[in-house]
Amino acid sequence: MEENNNNTNNDFLRGLSREERAEIMKCGTAVDLKRGAVLFRQGEPATRTFLVLEGRLKLAKLHEEGKEFLVRYIGPGELTSMIAVLQNREYPVTATAVGATLVAGWDRKRMMELMSEYPELTFNMLHHALERLEELQSRYLELHAEQVEQRVARSLLRIMRQSGRKSGDEIVIDFPISRQELADYTGTTLYTVSRTLSAWEKKGWVRSQSGRIIIVDPHALVLFSEKI
Amino acid sequence: MEENNNNTNNDFLRGLSREERAEIMKCGTAVDLKRGAVLFRQGEPATRTFLVLEGRLKLAKLHEEGKEFLVRYIGPGELTSMIAVLQNREYPVTATAVGATLVAGWDRKRMMELMSEYPELTFNMLHHALERLEELQSRYLELHAEQVEQRVARSLLRIMRQSGRKSGDEIVIDFPISRQELADYTGTTLYTVSRTLSAWEKKGWVRSQSGRIIIVDPHALVLFSEKI
DNA sequence: CGACGCATTGACAGGGCTCAATTTAAGTGG
DNA sequence: CCACTTAAATTGAGCCCTGTCAATGCGTCG
Numbered sequence: 001m002e003e004n005n006n007n008t009n010n011d012f013l014r015g016l017s018r019e020e021r022a023e024i025m026k027c028g029t030a031v032d033l034k035r036g037a038v039l040f041r042q043g044e045p046a047t048r049t050f051l052v053l054e055g056r057l058k059l060a061k062l063h064e065e066g067k068e069f070l071v072r073y074i075g076p077g078e079l080t081s082m083i084a085v086l087q088n089r090e091y092p093v094t095a096t097a098v099g100a101t102l103v104a105g106w107d108r109k110r111m112m113e114l115m116s117e118y119p120e121l122t123f124n125m126l127h128h129a130l131e132r133l134e135e136l137q138s139r140y141l142e143l144h145a146e147q148v149e150q151r152v153a154r155s156l157l158r159i160m161r162q163s164g165r166k167s168g169d170e171i172v173i174d175f176p177i178s179r180q181e182l183a184d185y186t187g188t189t190l191y192t193v194s195r196t197l198s199a200w201e202k203k204g205w206v207r208s209q210s211g212r213i214i215i216v217d218p219h220a221l222v223l224f225s226e227k228i
Numbered sequence: 229m230e231e232n233n234n235n236t237n238n239d240f241l242r243g244l245s246r247e248e249r250a251e252i253m254k255c256g257t258a259v260d261l262k263r264g265a266v267l268f269r270q271g272e273p274a275t276r277t278f279l280v281l282e283g284r285l286k287l288a289k290l291h292e293e294g295k296e297f298l299v300r301y302i303g304p305g306e307l308t309s310m311i312a313v314l315q316n317r318e319y320p321v322t323a324t325a326v327g328a329t330l331v332a333g334w335d336r337k338r339m340m341e342l343m344s345e346y347p348e349l350t351f352n353m354l355h356h357a358l359e360r361l362e363e364l365q366s367r368y369l370e371l372h373a374e375q376v377e378q379r380v381a382r383s384l385l386r387i388m389r390q391s392g393r394k395s396g397d398e399i400v401i402d403f404p405i406s407r408q409e410l411a412d413y414t415g416t417t418l419y420t421v422s423r424t425l426s427a428w429e430k431k432g433w434v435r436s437q438s439g440r441i442i443i444v445d446p447h448a449l450v451l452f453s454e455k456i
Numbered sequence: 457c458g459a460c461g462c463a464t465t466g467a468c469a470g471g472g473c474t475c476a477a478t479t480t481a482a483g484t485g486g
Numbered sequence: 487c488c489a490c491t492t493a494a495a496t497t498g499a500g501c502c503c504t505g506t507c508a509a510t511g512c513g514t515c516g
Binding site for chain 2: 061063066067069071082083085086092093115116119122123125126127129130132133134136137138139140141142143144145146187188
Binding site for chain 3: 147148188189191192195210211
C-alpha cells in the first residue's frame with residue numbers, strides 16, 4: 001500500500017513512449033464529469049471506450065427490479081467499456097463519477113486504428129481483461145462458498161487495495177462509500193453490512209468518518225477474511 | 229441452436245488464412261487426453277496456453293475446503309489459460325477432459341511471438357476474454373439476485389447454448405453432467421438441483437437419460453428463468 | 457449378483473433477508 | 487449559526503429459503 005492511490009498495474013498506456021502517448025491522447029475526446037454524473041448507462045449502444053485520467057468511476061450492473069451489483073471502482077490509468085471495440089454491443093454496466101472525474105474517450109473506429117498501430121494497447125487491454133476475469137472468478141466462488149461477514153471483509157480489503165491510501169497506521173478509503181454500496185459490492189444487504197461494521201467498530205478494526213471508511217487494523221481483517 | 233455442437237463465436241484462429249493457421253498449429257504441441265484426465269491444475273505455474281481441437285474441457289475453481297465453482301465447459305476452437313501469456317502466473321482453475329479430448333498447447337515465449345506476428349490472435353483473445361467477463365458479471369449478479377430454481381434454469385440454458393445439440397424437437401446436452409456439477413455451475417447443492425430437476429421432469433420440461441440431460445421444453449425454461 | 461456411485465426424498469435448522477421503528481448525520485435556507 | 491428537512495445508518499424481531507444430514511432407491515459395471 002503506497003502513499004498515492006493509483007496502485008493499479010493496469011495502465012492502458014504502459015510500455016509506450018511519451019510521444020506515442022501524446023499521439024494517442026490527441027485523437028481522444030476529453031470528458032469532464034461532475035460528482036454523480038453518469039458517463040454511460042447499461043443497455044445503451046456501446047460506442048466509446050474510456051480511460052480515466054483523474055478521479056474515479058463506479059461501475060455497476062443493475063438487475064431487473066432492484067438489486068445492483070457493484071462491479072468495481074476504477075481510477076487513473078484504467079480503461080472501461082473495452083467491450084466497445086467489439087461490434088454492436090451494449091454497455092453491460094453503468095459508469096458513474098464518484099467525485100469530479102476526467103476521462104478520455106475513443107470511438108470504435110478510432111480505437112481499432114490505434115490498436116493496430118500500437119499493438120501494446122491491445123496487449124494491455126488483454127492484460128487488464130484477464131486480471132478482471134480472474135478477480136471475478138474468485139469473487140463468484142466466494143459469494144457462494146463464504147459467509148457474509150467474511151465476504152464483507154474481503155470486499156473492504158479489495159477496495160482498500162485498489163483505492164486505499166495510507167494515513168499514519170491506518171488505511172483510509174478516501175471516497176465515500178455507503179453501506180448500500182458496500183452491500184452491492186459484496187452481494188448482501190445494507191442491514192447486514194451495517195451490523196457487521198458496527199461489530200468491527202466495537203472491536204476497533206474499522207472506523208467510519210463522514211462517509212469515509214477507515215481501516216484501523218488491516219491485519220485483523222485479513223485474518224478474518226481468510227478463515228473465520 | 230444448430231446441428232453441430234461447436235456453436236461458439238470465440239474461435240481463436242478466426243480471421244486467419246489456412247496457411248497462417250497451419251503455421252501457428254505447427255509450433256504448438258498436441259496433447260491427447262483421456263476422459264477425466266487433468267490438463268492443468270489450479271495453483272500450478274501457468275506455463276502454457278491451450279486450444280481445444282476436439283472434445284471438451286471442464287474448467288473448475290476450487291475453494292479451500294470443499295466447494296467448487298464450475299466456471300464453464302469449453303469446446304473446439306476455444307482457448308484456455310490465456311493468463312499464461314502474462315508473467316509468473318498460476319492457473320486459476322483446473323482443466324479436466326470431459327470425454328476424450330485433443331488440445332494444442334503453446335508456451336509463453338512461443339505464444340508471445342505468435343501474438344506479435346499475428347495481431348489477430350491478440351484481438352481474438354481479447355474478444356474471448358471480454359465475452360467471458362461479461363458472462364461472469366451476469367452470473368455474479370444472478371447468483372445474488374435470483375432464487376436457486378431460476379438460477380438452475382439459467383445454468384441449463386447457458387450450457388445448452390454453449391454445448392447443446394438439437395435432436396428432433398428436443399435439445400440434448402451430449403456429455404454427462406452430474407447433479408453435483410450442475411450445482412457447482414449454479415452455486416447451489418446437488419440436493420436442490422435434484423429436487424428442481426425432479427419437479428421439472430414431472431412438468432415435462434426436461435428428461436434425464438443415462439447421465440445426459442435432455443431439454444424437452446426450452447421455451448418453458450426460458451420463461452421460467454426470466455421471471456418467476 | 458453384489459457393490460459402488462449417483463440420485464432421490466424427507467425432516468430440520470439456521471443464516472441472513474425483510475420489514476419496521478429509531479437514531480444519527482448531512483444538507484439547506486433563512 | 488441554528489432550525490428544519492431529508493437521507494443514511496442502526497437496531498430489533500420474525501420468517502423463509504435453502505443448505506445440511508440421513509436414509510433409501512436405482513442403475514451400472516465388474
